[in-house]
Amino acid sequence: MSQNTIRLTMAQAVAKFLTMQKTVIDGETVPIFGGVFAIFGHGNVAGIGEALHGVKETLPTYRAQNEQAMAHSAIAYAKASFRRRFMACTTSIGPGALNMVTAAALAHVNRLPVLLLPGDVFANRLPDPVLQQAEDFGDGTVTVNDCFKPVSRYFDRITRPEQIIPALRRAMAVLTDPAECGPVTLSLCQDVQAEAYDYPESFFAEKVWHIRRPMPDADEFAEAAAALLQAKKPVIIAGGGVLYSEASQALRNFAERHGVPVMETQAGKSSLPHDHPLNMGSVGVTGSSASNALAEEADVVLAVGSRLQDFTTGSWALFKNDNLKIIGLNTQPFDAHKHHALPLVADARVGLDALNQALTGWQAEPAWTDKARAGKDEWLIAADQATASTNAELPSDAQVIGAVQRARESATLVCASGGLPGELHKLWKAGGPGSYHMEYGFSTMGYEIAGGLGVKLARPNDDVVVMVGDGSYMMMNSEIVSSIMLGAKLTIVLLDNAGFGCINRLQMATGGANFNNLLKDTHHVTLPGIDFAAHAASMGAITRKASSIAELETALQETESADRTTVIVIDTDPLITTDAGGHWWDVAVPEVSDRPQVNAAREAYVKALKAQRAG
Numbered sequence: 001m002s003q004n005t006i007r008l009t010m011a012q013a014v015a016k017f018l019t020m021q022k023t024v025i026d027g028e029t030v031p032i033f034g035g036v037f038a039i040f041g042h043g044n045v046a047g048i049g050e051a052l053h054g055v056k057e058t059l060p061t062y063r064a065q066n067e068q069a070m071a072h073s074a075i076a077y078a079k080a081s082f083r084r085r086f087m088a089c090t091t092s093i094g095p096g097a098l099n100m101v102t103a104a105a106l107a108h109v110n111r112l113p114v115l116l117l118p119g120d121v122f123a124n125r126l127p128d129p130v131l132q133q134a135e136d137f138g139d140g141t142v143t144v145n146d147c148f149k150p151v152s153r154y155f156d157r158i159t160r161p162e163q164i165i166p167a168l169r170r171a172m173a174v175l176t177d178p179a180e181c182g183p184v185t186l187s188l189c190q191d192v193q194a195e196a197y198d199y200p201e202s203f204f205a206e207k208v209w210h211i212r213r214p215m216p217d218a219d220e221f222a223e224a225a226a227a228l229l230q231a232k233k234p235v236i237i238a239g240g241g242v243l244y245s246e247a248s249q250a251l252r253n254f255a256e257r258h259g260v261p262v263m264e265t266q267a268g269k270s271s272l273p274h275d276h277p278l279n280m281g282s283v284g285v286t287g288s289s290a291s292n293a294l295a296e297e298a299d300v301v302l303a304v305g306s307r308l309q310d311f312t313t314g315s316w317a318l319f320k321n322d323n324l325k326i327i328g329l330n331t332q333p334f335d336a337h338k339h340h341a342l343p344l345v346a347d348a349r350v351g352l353d354a355l356n357q358a359l360t361g362w363q364a365e366p367a368w369t370d371k372a373r374a375g376k377d378e379w380l381i382a383a384d385q386a387t388a389s390t391n392a393e394l395p396s397d398a399q400v401i402g403a404v405q406r407a408r409e410s411a412t413l414v415c416a417s418g419g420l421p422g423e424l425h426k427l428w429k430a431g432g433p434g435s436y437h438m439e440y441g442f443s444t445m446g447y448e449i450a451g452g453l454g455v456k457l458a459r460p461n462d463d464v465v466v467m468v469g470d471g472s473y474m475m476m477n478s479e480i481v482s483s484i485m486l487g488a489k490l491t492i493v494l495l496d497n498a499g500f501g502c503i504n505r506l507q508m509a510t511g512g513a514n515f516n517n518l519l520k521d522t523h524h525v526t527l528p529g530i531d532f533a534a535h536a537a538s539m540g541a542i543t544r545k546a547s548s549i550a551e552l553e554t555a556l557q558e559t560e561s562a563d564r565t566t567v568i569v570i571d572t573d574p575l576i577t578t579d580a581g582g583h584w585w586d587v588a589v590p591e592v593s594d595r596p597q598v599n600a601a602r603e604a605y606v607k608a609l610k611a612q613r614a615g
């Protein structure tokens with residue numbers, strides 16, 4: 001068979017192929033890759049770098065400051081696009097490549113698509129060892145990029161130019177698969193990037209992808225429907241899958257028609273607007289009192305698109321009904337089966353619509369729905385108290401959240417780690433789907449600002465507000481520069497409590513001494529007194545230092561129309577968190593200790609473990 005071919009380097013073939021992958025958004029055919037983040041070095045500048053230059057009009061390349069951060073941005077872009085579009089990231093070999101490993105794990109945990117293209121050593125091995133090559137004494141095939149294997153859904157090392165043909169096709173199949181989707185790593189040997197091959201023209205044909213919506217299996221569906229028909233006290237846990245499936249309306253229809261209260265995970269928050277009467281708010285360790293009271297009693301939990309991680313299930317001590325049944329509505333069987341659930345492997349929207357139809361006439365007990373509404377009213381009073389304005393010299397995180405919420409009501413909120421996620425999960429009043437963007441699968445310090453940049457690139461019309469602690473800011477702030485370079489304006493609210501506040505509180509709660517978390521409790525000669533505003537200003541940001549909640553609100557209002565990224569710093573109290581709501585979380589306390597505080601915490605821990613469901 002004779003095929004028309006085109007002679008390209010492997011790197012040129014990668015670039016050309018990426019430009020031809022499309023999808024349909026709101027009826028319009030658009031490139032499925034929103035762009036490429038790149039930091040060049042040896043191992044990608046001559047090959048992929050030159051190839052990307054050739055396609056820069058159709059596939060934009062963005063220069064980031066840090067490889068981990070740029071992968072965070074790319075992953076946030078996919079999350080904010082509900083996994084409909086995504087980005088690629090290319091690095092040099094060695095440290096550049098490995099800087100992306102943590103981000104790969106983040107995408108893996110959160111089930112988010114990203115195409116990672118780290119450079120790799122010479123396939124021909126003639127110049128070995130090249131700069132940045134780690135040599136394995138016993139295995140010639142190992143390179144540092146093997147570290148990507150456990151945190152990639154699909155990993156391949158390209159050692160011949162034609163291997164890219166099946167590899168890229170497989171990559172696309174994984175990136176667009178709602179069940180398998182996650183990071184794909186194609187490790188591109190440096191010499192092979194530059195090698196030419198006669199690629200079939202058909203490889204570069206335009207391909208329009210759509211995300212499939214798997215239908216439920218008849219038997220699984222019948223079992224799930226039967227369980228719900230028996231249910232008197234059902235609840236729905238809405239996970240990230242609701243958003244990725246764009247199933248908010250289907251969820252709402254189901255909940256309203258059958259009177260089923262909905263509670264949201266960190267990834268699922270904003271599935272329903274905060275003021276929907278059946279939205280009980282957050283669930284689990286950082287749950288509202290309304291959600292957790294219902295979860296304790298629930299006889300059927302319909303978990304939609306949730307990984308059921310420990311923060312959601314209160315380390316499996318939240319659900320207390322002896323006859324509890326869980327239905328796992330999920331595209332991924334791995335998740336659908338968790339904790340003895342009745343699996344319902346299907347797309348969230350399709351599954352909810354089908355259940356809604358099949359359950360015509362079925363309702364939760366009216367007293368149950370009434371209890372939900374009353375619990376929500378009570379919770380809202382507690383939440384409003386926590387977020388009310390204050391004159392306190394050092395406000396709490398909750399009070400700062402209140403100020404941000406009042407000043408920027410329709411913001412898209414981005415956060416990931418520290419004490420803020422718990423407080424935001426409880427207290428942030430989310431609007432439309434995706435207006436709450438929390439990376440809490442991996443809760444990676446340093447995600448926030450880089451993530452905010454990815455969100456802004458995906459949703460340029462959103463008012464993107466990043467909330468970040470001082471510790472997380474110190475770990476990774478470099479993408480402030482990228483946001484300014486790209487004209488992707490962020491409002492960053494930096495809460496400075498002079499240390500790792502949440503870990504200090506966890507330390508105290510487990511009987512630990514105040515040690516090595518707050519800066520004052522660390523080994524030091526001098527305490528730094530970091531001027532965060534000056535630091536951010538040095539990167540080109542507009543900056544403000546707010547010395548009160550009132551000043552913060554004013555600063556937020558004044559900078560809403562600013563032309564570039566703004567950083568507003570406020571000092572906060574490291575000790576206060578919102579008491580209302582919440583649930584036990586399993587953090588193992590030492591069994592043997594000389595310190596009485598640890599012994600007391602251990603005793604309480606052993607008691608708490610009794611509530612944990614096993615298996």
Ligand SMILES: Cc1ncc(C[n+]2csc(CCOP(=O)(O)OP(=O)(O)O)c2C)c(N)n1
Nearest residue numbers: 418419443445469470471472499500501502
């Ligand atoms: C990369 C990474 N390292 C360590 C942790 C563990 N950790 C979680 S929160 C936290 C402290 C965060 O400090 P800060 O950003 O100031 O927030 P605060 O706790 O003060 O609210 C640490 C060390 C993490 N989540 N991610």
Ligand SMILES: [Mg+2]
Nearest residue numbers: 469470499501
């Ligand atoms: Mg802090």
